[in-house]
Amino acid sequence: MPQNAPVLDVRDLTTIFHTRTGEVHAVNGVSFDLRRGELLGVVGESGSGKSVTMMSLIGLLPTPPAEIRHGTVTFEGRDLLRMDDAGLRRIRGDRIGFVFQDPMTSLNPVFPVGHQIAEPLRKHMRLNRRQARDRAVELLELVGIPDAARRLGDYPHQFSGGMRQRVMIAIALACDPDVLIADEPTTALDVTIQAQILELVKDLREKLGMAIVWITHDLGVIAGIADRVMVMYGGQIVEHAAVREMFARPRHPYTRALLKTVPSVRGRREPRLTVIEGQPPILTAAPDACPFRDRCAYRFDACDRRNPPRFDVGPGHDAACFWDFDADAPRGRVAAHA
Amino acid sequence: MLTFALRRILISIPTLLVISLAIFLLLELAPGDPMSQVPLTVPDEVKQRMREALGMGEPIPVRYGKWLLQFFWVEPLNLIDHWFGTTFAAGEQRILSWQTRSPVMEIVAQRMPQTLWVVGMSYVVGVLIALPIGIYSAYRQYSVFDQAGTFVSMIGYSVPPFFSGVLVIVIFSIQLQWFPSVYDTTHVVDSWDSFVVQLRQMIMPVMVLALQTTAQISRFMRASMLDNLGQDYVRTARAKGMSEAVVVLRHVLRNSMIPVVTVIALGVPGIFGGAIITEQVFKVNGIGQLLITAIQGADLPMVQTLTFIFAVLIVGFNLLADILYGLLDPRIRYD
């Protein structure tokens, strides 16, 4: 696993939405980095802010209603959040590729897929029509669509879900981006198709060596392909570790509960599934206490007073919890990670 | 796609037949009498003979059949004769107006140019204005422009043309003396100057009618744009680094136009008959005015024919709209 300088460095990203009923604090001080060639998995339940975080990075959120309160996103030495639209547009699709969850609706139904793949090529790489076409064929072949040249002229509805998702990936890869952000790219697909896509991504990563952020709520997917994992809860990163470390030694009660609730096809069959009772937090204000405390069995007075910072709990492993699982006691005065 | 189109065409045939029957029967019920113009002093038996001469004595099915034959066979033949100088239709009984006793179709043909010039042009103008307004209103939803656009288009929708028409006449013809208040249907455009004259006499009716068209089409356009602006593929396009202009004017617009184009096509038949009031106000004696005088004069063959022409147009443009929809939307095209 190549471990070099980060291509993307996110610090203290905070995004809120202005809605009719008030503000929604969707992302609260998220910090992480992404290194060249690695695959960073992001998990968390629905509404935990995974998508908003990633879309904030490259200005894909409509403003208003969204507002990026503060934070920096350093990419190639520049802060994306302070870049003008034109600059962002030059980066989007060229340096940073995006794959979205639903392949059924993410492609424009009225343009042939060839056109949709060629668009970024012509804009960013200034290819002419022919070159763009040739490159599109190449890309389709790369993502494993048979008979690629002929299918360029087909429309999205003529492709199956899995193939459409491959087309989406081809579009994201078109300009050889440094970073690929995949927002739940396989959630809408069947397991066998998902397996195909996962295999494809593994393959491509080896071939192209780009950095990937992979958002999902399926721990199994993460276990299969990620190098590092971030767990998000209530708009924050509550735990972050290398993948094996995370599964072996989860150090946040939420992560631990999450790992417990998921039954396995092969492991031991529990007589009863464990559940995480309660509701996800309502993000109407900036958190001033631990967002998980209402559902947490380890809760104690500190949890209500302060939002726990991310404590280092091991090499490359941090967790935002006042409970020290190694000591099985509340954490003393330990230096916060961030 | 081809079977789809064919199927639609096949369906429209019985539809047209039923419509023609409905129109025919409805009008047969009318108390209209070709003799209503004939003075009271003419004796009854003479009137009776005159009625029979017009084919009124025969039973309804026979007359319906004859009318259909005339409409679908004799009149088209006449048209061919007219174009190519042939004589296929010589001697065939044509549909005659009771009022003028001349072939209905000839009068219709006479009225067509002004209707097309004025009402057709207003439709084109209206649509051309409406589209950008709709697009921009949707793109800047709830902006001042959008609110103003909404307000103006609703006003446009709610002001009856007999009022707005007279208003513009008073302003532009009487006060400012810019444009003529009476449309000259005999005006022939054959030079630049005469074209300017034509433009000047068209401007006011076109303005009044276009206001309504604009009001409606811009609403449709806005709604359709709004629908599409929220779609996932828009986000994809942005994520590819496309500029806003490309995102909105290529990706979103193309999709939004699909329903709008069909709405536009469906509005076309209205051109031929829907502008009755505006025609009246500006003295553009077009198809609408023809219909209203025919109704007032109890000229049943004229009313029947016009109504049925409208029906044919509506069915035809419905068909066109369906087919356009198919052509524009690949999901249907390849069905």
Next chain:
Amino acid sequence: QETGERGRNGQLNIFYWQAPSTLNPYLSGGTKEVEAASLVLEPLVRFSETGELVPWLVDEIPTVENGGVSDDLTSITWTLSEGVTWSDGTPLTAEDAVFTWQYCTDPEGGCAQASYFDGVENVEAVDDRTIKVTFSGPKPFPYTAFVGSESPIIQKAQFQDCLGAKAPECTEANFNPIGTGPYVVDEFRPNDVISYSANENFREEGKPAFASVNFKGGGDAAAAARAVLETGEYDYAWNLQLAPEILTNMEAAGLGTVVAAYGTSVERIEVNQTDPDPSLGDARSTTEHPHPFLTDPRVVQALSKAIDRQLLVDIGYGAAGQPTCNILPAPEIYASTANDDCLTYDPEGAKALLEEAGWTDTDGDGIRDKDGRKLSVLYQTSTNAVRQDVQAIIKQEWEDIGVETELRNIDGSVFFGGDPSSPDTFQKFYADLEMYTNNFSGVDPESYMASWKCSEIPGPDSQWQGQNIPRFCSEEYDALVDKLSQTVELEQRGEIVKQLNDMLVQGGALIPLIHRGNPAAHAKTLGGVKMSDWDSELWNIKDWYRIQ
């Protein structure tokens, strides 16, 4: 300028807001058709604006004195002027007149102007230029056939295949009749526009002054008035029945003038002398049941006195109307003055008359009654903005004198439609009072006055055809009408007609309201307009010219 070469004044724009549907006046009785045709087709004699006969295609008007009319009044002989040609260059001959008579009297033809040939036994061409019309009996006023715009002469050559049942089918001829008039038809668009151009073969040198005429139809009266008076786009507009203040305002723009021609049109209230009570069923409004109170002339007089005619004029007619108390206000020699006291609005007098007739308000509800019967009338007319205004005013005035009034208005096409099965025609008269305008064409009132004879009363047995709408019946009146038909001397005829008029008005059959003019507007630059209500308004269009 008044004289000069033919066609010197360019185009003449005429606006008839009801557009003509044909140019054959024999196939349509409508004014608009007759007048549009009058630019092309001409009669032998026209009526001037004062109602005098003007020789048109003849040099001299035949009279008993000059021998043109036979002494026994049974025939009249016309001599065509020399050198009159049709617009196609062929000469006008007596045969054309004979043909015209045949054309209109063909029993299959449904000629709209057949009444002009009533009593005509024969028309013959004595020679090329001599036409002899023979009547079945003595005709004191023989100037009917071929006189006035409603019986012009049509070309035999053009119409000879169009006799009888075929008449309506000769579209080409009906739309483009060949005439002797100042203009020829270039294009006829039914219900839209007619383009005429000057007749190159017109008999008078230097006429017409206009090279072409654009005869536009469509829109409404207000639009027509506007086009002449306010925007100046048109030179002449017809039939401007608009509220007087609207016209006055438009006239203020200074581009045109409103003119009115007076003929014999009188807006009147006809008083039903029979009982229209619905409970009578089929016997409604028939002579079997006299009206319970409107047969009392005092009641009718009271109603008449209680109407402020000047107000009606001010509101509804303006320059195009004058208060009148006569059913026959013109021509001068026939106009009576015996009833003029009704010109003053006199509600007190009306009340007194009603008291005298025994109608008092016994129960204090504001409505007079007598013998348990309320003085309550149903007052109907056709639908028309001015008429409804008039109705509303009269209603209020009558209610002031204690007469309850219910208003009804019926669409004109039904009201005047003459459909025997409709209960709403003016002939059926299923109301106490009804209001409309009537007149007679030409200048001789004989047949007009004869319409109030007992024999003219409409009823179920006559298919409700008949001219005596108020169902007025008086032997004395009938005798006087018969006397009129025997009288030749003009003075005497005038006296008789005045007597007839007074009998009708004083007998309570009619309440004359307004002597209506026919309002039109013409541009100030248009010269030579002499509006006549006796003939086509455009009767002298050959003399029109542009004032430079």
Next chain:
Amino acid sequence: MTDRPDHTDDVPVAGNEATPVPFNPVGAAQSQRLIEAPRSQLRDVWDQFKTHKGALFGAGFFVFILLAVLLGPLLWPLEPTFIDIRARNSGPSLTHPFGTDQLGRDILARMIAGGRTSLAVGLTAMALALFLGTLIGVLSGYFRRLDGILMRLTDLFLALPLLPLLLVMMLLFRDSLRAAIGPETGIFLLVVLGIGVTSWMPTARIVRGDVLALKEREFVLAARSIGTPARRMITRHILPNVLSPVMVSATLGIANAIITESALSFLGLGFPSDYPTWGSLLRDGTDYLQSYPERVIFPGAAISLTVLAVNYMGDGLRDALDPRIRGR
């Protein structure tokens, strides 16, 4: 290797049966909020509706017009037909706030009377069109057997040229109806029937589309699995859920009917001329446009503002009734 790392085994997890639910202040507050009296659907709609300024203005104005027209005669007792010749053609004043017409009739009174007719026509025609549209839409959407024929019928009506037919109908039946039930009611019925019968089709189509979609919704399937018969299925599950497009059509319908009536009035095929409607007042007023502009301004503004108000109301309703928007 398939076993979980054993130190995770003893993780106590909240809510696991044995574990008591921990102290939970925020949760309690939250449930406190949730327990308050159930909010009705109507309240929700109203709350949402309130946030739409245009809609609020529209509804306010519409209610105002309705009240003015219904209660106006009590507050402004002048007869619309009373002629005061001396006061004719007077401009707005205290005695005649909207001025008088050429016969001295009070325009305010005529506006009130006219508004009553216009609104009555608008509301009844709309109600009729909605009734027909909803009925046909629901029937054809719900019963597959009826679908074909009913949709053909709808197509047929859509293919009929409406304004001409409306005109013809007016001409045909006006007199017989007038004779049967009097001029005003006769024409009223005819106008209402004419407009209603010629404008139900869009509603029917929308409703059918919605019903077809609803039929596939799982709650309808759920009701079917319970054994709910068709009749109750429609009244209980289908109709309440097609309410929102129907309401929106309703607002458009009112506007449409008012305008159509005024057009008929203009062409002389509407109500008798002495029977004021906004349309006929406007038409009569246009002749006086230059000298007495208020005569067109008042009825014109009444028509436009009502239509505008109703349209805005429709916009607001559409938003308020759309759960996707309301849910936010």
Next chain:
Amino acid sequence: MLDAGTGREPLVRVRDLKMHFPIHSGLLRRRTGAVKAVDGVTFDISQGETLGLVGESGCGKSTCGRAILRLYDITGGSVTIAGRDVAHAGPNELRRMRPTMQMVFQDPQASLNPRMTVARIIAEPLDEHTRLSRAEKTARVHDLMDRVGLNRAFANRYPHEFSGGQRQRIGIARALALNPRFIVCDEPIAALDVSIQAQVVNLLEELQDSLGLTYLFISHDLSMVRHIADRVAVMYLGKIAELSPRDDLYADPLHPYTRALLSAVPEPDPEAAAASSRTILTGDVPSPANPPKGCNFCTRCPSVMDICRRIDPDFREVAPGRHVACHLYDTTQDGRPTAAPIPTRQGETP
């Protein structure tokens, strides 16, 4: 309990169930074919058992579940529930049978009428099938709400005021209202967040224990099916590929499709994931309107043989309680399989 063939009459008997949706096309909209959504499905479910039904999207799971409850008019085959023929019952008879069989739906949001309160939703089956007084009904509704763990105070709220898990509880309460014996759970957890799925599954299990319910549990989540089902049927393109007791199936899948499916499920354990060798299927599921000739699966099968492209394999019992439709298990005369199945075992049962 594992097998229907243990002598006891099964509660649900499905025999050769077929559900074809007609396709109309062409000029005259003639019937030109059919989507064979369910094409000959046979199984039994005994009293108190849970049969899991798994398969990829569009393979006909929901259709199968709905056809069993006669929510569709089926094309062929028979369905007997509690000894009564459901497939051919008349409308009235069917209505009387409804209380015994109920359904829980996939999308808790969509399966509740947004315009009805919880109490009305739960009471609807009572309105239709019982003559309880108003008070009795309320009592019953409250009882049901207690049973599924909903606060009684919520009775007058509308569905949108609940969370996904709570909504699904409402749906379950409705299904329970008439004391059914058999419940079809059509992907009841697919629309829920992972952390809530467990709540609903636990509830279903508890109810089964306390009420002796029988479930047909439809899901595409193989791990959840493993947790809840006693026996599992794997569907592919309208047919059952394999039907086995749960442990056997997960430990030793017979059908190549089952094997591929199991191997495609991502294992939430990085060690295992790294170690496993996956069978990745190529291509997509063919359209049910146009299934391949021979075996349905032949287009994607890693062990495809010649015969598979020609002959549709029978669905047969190859081992006690284990049914499979695959030519790999075709027996020769002596009753032995022609080819030895090579089960790739990726996990072991503890």
